[in-house]
Amino acid sequence: MRVIFYCWFFSSSLVLNAAEQVTFANRLNVAAIERTYQYVKYDGRYVVIDYPGGDVPADIGVCTDVIIRSYRALGIDLQQLVHEDMKANFSVYPSKRIWGLNKPDPNIDHRRVPNLQTFFSRHGQVLEITNIVEDYKPGDLVTWMLPGNLPHIGIVSDRRTLNNMPLIVHNIGAGPKLESMLFNYPITGHYRFSPE
Secondary structure, eight states: OHHHHHHHHHHHHHHHHHHHHHHHHHHHHHHHHHHTTSOOEEOOOOOOOOTTTOOOOTTEEOHHHHHHHHHHTTTOOHHHHHHHHHHHOGGGSTHHHHHOOSSOOTTTGGGSHHHHHHHHHHHSEEOOOOSOGGGOOTTOEEEEEETTTEEEEEEEEEEEOTTOOEEEEEOSSSSSEEEOOTTSSOEEEEEEOOOO
């Protein structure tokens, strides 16, 4: 009888943990899709913002702002998380190599795709990059390299095309959109990040 109870308890714990993860992914998916209803002009200029909890004006943004605002809708401040990690581990981030910076900057660091890639690699799950549609789950974060060596990021949604391709929430220049573009550009990263 004791063995059965332990097996039942262990199985229940696994189910609860999986349900918690699905719930977070679903909430992130909904928050990301909500971004597509907002008018946002593509504008990546440097703006001095509050810290923590700072944001550029609501009517401007770039691809990273879709991610930042989706997480912020769930109470997660990527500006603060990225800044704190960069303060403690600046040398592992590409800011010096790419932009020639010598210290973190809470106004812009979280708005740069390579910094988010580093953060998600350090604090999230790094998932395999494949060409298998089923490997990309709602709430997953995907990064690409666009022509001209431009990094890009988006969130996989639960919406699908007629041929089962997941739609991506991203801002590639025309404001936040829900589009079928998962395999349109070389994928450079695949992550899952939910706070512990």
